[in-house]
Amino acid sequence: MTHKRQRDKPLILMLDDNPVNLAELAGLVDETGFEVLCAETGEIALVQAVAHLPDLILLDVLMPGMDGFTVCEHLKAIPSTRDIPVLFMTALADTADKLKGFQVGAVDYITKPFQYEEVIARVQTHLTLQKLKLELQEKEERLSRIFENAMDAIMTLDESGEIMLFNAAAEQMFRCKAADRIGRPVDRFLSPELYKTLINFRNGFPADKAIWVSEGLTAVRADDESFPIEATISRVETTGQQLYILILRDINERKARQQAEAECNTLRGINLYLQEEVLASRDGEELIGNSPALHRAMELVKQVADTDATVLITGETGTGKELIARAIHNLSTRKDKTLVKLNCATIPENLAESELFGHEKGSFTGAIARKLGRFELANGGTLFLDEIGELPLEMQAKLLRVLQEGEFERVGGTQTLTCNVRVIAATHRDLAQFSQQGKFRADLYYRLNVFPINLPPLRERKEDIPFLVKHFIDKYAAKFGKKIQSIPERMMSDLQSYFWPGNIRELQHIIERAVILTKGSQLASVDCVNVMSAAPQAASPIVTLDEAERAHILRALDATSWRIAGNQGAAKILGVPSTTLRSRMEKLGISKPA
Numbered sequence: 001m002t003h004k005r006q007r008d009k010p011l012i013l014m015l016d017d018n019p020v021n022l023a024e025l026a027g028l029v030d031e032t033g034f035e036v037l038c039a040e041t042g043e044i045a046l047v048q049a050v051a052h053l054p055d056l057i058l059l060d061v062l063m064p065g066m067d068g069f070t071v072c073e074h075l076k077a078i079p080s081t082r083d084i085p086v087l088f089m090t091a092l093a094d095t096a097d098k099l100k101g102f103q104v105g106a107v108d109y110i111t112k113p114f115q116y117e118e119v120i121a122r123v124q125t126h127l128t129l130q131k132l133k134l135e136l137q138e139k140e141e142r143l144s145r146i147f148e149n150a151m152d153a154i155m156t157l158d159e160s161g162e163i164m165l166f167n168a169a170a171e172q173m174f175r176c177k178a179a180d181r182i183g184r185p186v187d188r189f190l191s192p193e194l195y196k197t198l199i200n201f202r203n204g205f206p207a208d209k210a211i212w213v214s215e216g217l218t219a220v221r222a223d224d225e226s227f228p229i230e231a232t233i234s235r236v237e238t239t240g241q242q243l244y245i246l247i248l249r250d251i252n253e254r255k256a257r258q259q260a261e262a263e264c265n266t267l268r269g270i271n272l273y274l275q276e277e278v279l280a281s282r283d284g285e286e287l288i289g290n291s292p293a294l295h296r297a298m299e300l301v302k303q304v305a306d307t308d309a310t311v312l313i314t315g316e317t318g319t320g321k322e323l324i325a326r327a328i329h330n331l332s333t334r335k336d337k338t339l340v341k342l343n344c345a346t347i348p349e350n351l352a353e354s355e356l357f358g359h360e361k362g363s364f365t366g367a368i369a370r371k372l373g374r375f376e377l378a379n380g381g382t383l384f385l386d387e388i389g390e391l392p393l394e395m396q397a398k399l400l401r402v403l404q405e406g407e408f409e410r411v412g413g414t415q416t417l418t419c420n421v422r423v424i425a426a427t428h429r430d431l432a433q434f435s436q437q438g439k440f441r442a443d444l445y446y447r448l449n450v451f452p453i454n455l456p457p458l459r460e461r462k463e464d465i466p467f468l469v470k471h472f473i474d475k476y477a478a479k480f481g482k483k484i485q486s487i488p489e490r491m492m493s494d495l496q497s498y499f500w501p502g503n504i505r506e507l508q509h510i511i512e513r514a515v516i517l518t519k520g521s522q523l524a525s526v527d528c529v530n531v532m533s534a535a536p537q538a539a540s541p542i543v544t545l546d547e548a549e550r551a552h553i554l555r556a557l558d559a560t561s562w563r564i565a566g567n568q569g570a571a572k573i574l575g576v577p578s579t580t581l582r583s584r585m586e587k588l589g590i591s592k593p594a
Helices: 021-032 042-052 069-079 095-103 116-149 168-174 192-202 251-283 292-305 320-328 350-357 392-406 431-436 441-446 462-480 491-499 503-517 527-533 545-559 572-574 578-588
Strands: 012-014 035-041 056-060 085-091 108-111 153-157 162-167 209-221 226-238 241-250 311-314 339-343 382-386 421-428 451-454
Touching: 012 042, 012 116, 021 035, 021 116, 035 042, 035 209, 042 056, 042 069, 056 069, 056 116, 069 085, 069 095, 069 116, 085 095, 085 116, 085 339, 108 116, 108 462, 192 209, 192 226, 192 241, 226 251, 226 350, 241 251, 251 572, 292 451, 311 320, 320 382, 320 421, 431 441, 462 491, 462 503, 491 503, 545 572, 545 578, 572 578
Parallel strands: 012 035, 012 056, 056 085, 085 108, 311 421, 311 451, 339 382, 382 421
Antiparallel strands: 153 162, 153 241, 209 226, 226 241
């Protein structure tokens, strides 16, 4: 097929040895809206045709030197110009001359003297025909590429059941070459039951244009191996002939491909979580301390780790609930599997189901591919659901089903999946009180509360503060390249007398700040500890309305672990729509701490 250059107007090449005729005809064609190239000799016409690839060529027949017939023969011998339509212009009326013109490749004759309306009409007609021809060729090539690159085996059969087309996938499926099978009966590749289905369809039963052949029938390879298939059979009529298209898919290959894809998705998801675990382990902390309260919690961890019992870890924010979950997993028989984590307070309410159970491609706007949920990723391992008290009520019922039956469906899916997952949940809420208030399902609370572990706040284990301080000093001194050998006695006293509403996380951040401020070998004092630990609180100064609103919003966000929407979100507490709250947060410069 000739690949023409993109141009705004069709390009016409005209060859005539008479300059007057050439100029007159060129002017007429140009006025009609075509671009024109002119040549007075056959040699020049050939050069211009190859260089410009015109859309149509008008050739005079009788010329000195290379005549029109010879020029046309040369054009048809050149690959880039052979498909360009050629029209002869001649005063010859002899039938033999016209026949010769068609034999060398012309598509039409225009007889001199010209009727200019006829010239334009013939030119436009052949340009239209050429355009349609090229479009048809492009469609045929596109269809051929689709046919050859299709993953399913495709065979086209004639009315007698002989193979007319046999694509590359069919060659691979049946283990033979298309050239060896074209023109031969198709029954060689079909089981008796499948061949009977094809015969019935050819005889008009059913009368549908296409039928679906589901699982249960088999096909036969060239080496006589039988294999299960699913297929479609359709009928088309072309040029008065009835054709049949048979599309087959190897069920074993499909299942193997689906299993490989599922395993790949699982491995990809697990890899993501392993990367998160590596990062978390680099930044995480071990359980540091020697207090009786910590010892009691760790004794419970050891007792429950070897079981598959559901564990509910309670305690204030910053007490190290995730570390307890990690310790349970690492001491359990599932330690070689993945520990998958999900903070229920950070996921939007409308995505909670997808995060937990995954979704199918196209199940909602933005679902461009299948996604595995946390339960699938944690299969065989442990799933840690942090801030379980923030899970929407609707999702609590679905979570309860998984805990009780070990079954779930992806969003948009119909297949029921099973999983073997040990669930550890954590919360800073009083779930018993929440269940009485209708904010948390009582049956889910009882199902989670099989083995409760309560972590004491830092103020109840102050004997652990020196150990924690040393641990954090060593950590951040190494991180910032400092050598710190001592801590002021007054600062240690302040640290041990402070109330620690933010618990270990607050202590960690204060020590990090102190290490950054340290210039010598002694840890720098941090004034905020002394101010905050002072017993009497000075009266709060009067502030602007924006400042007061900002502080009030921050308190609501802190109380809800920065959850904005939902029945347990800050917007609900403040009595405003979540969109309004987000707008006010943006105006007041409120953003969630990193």
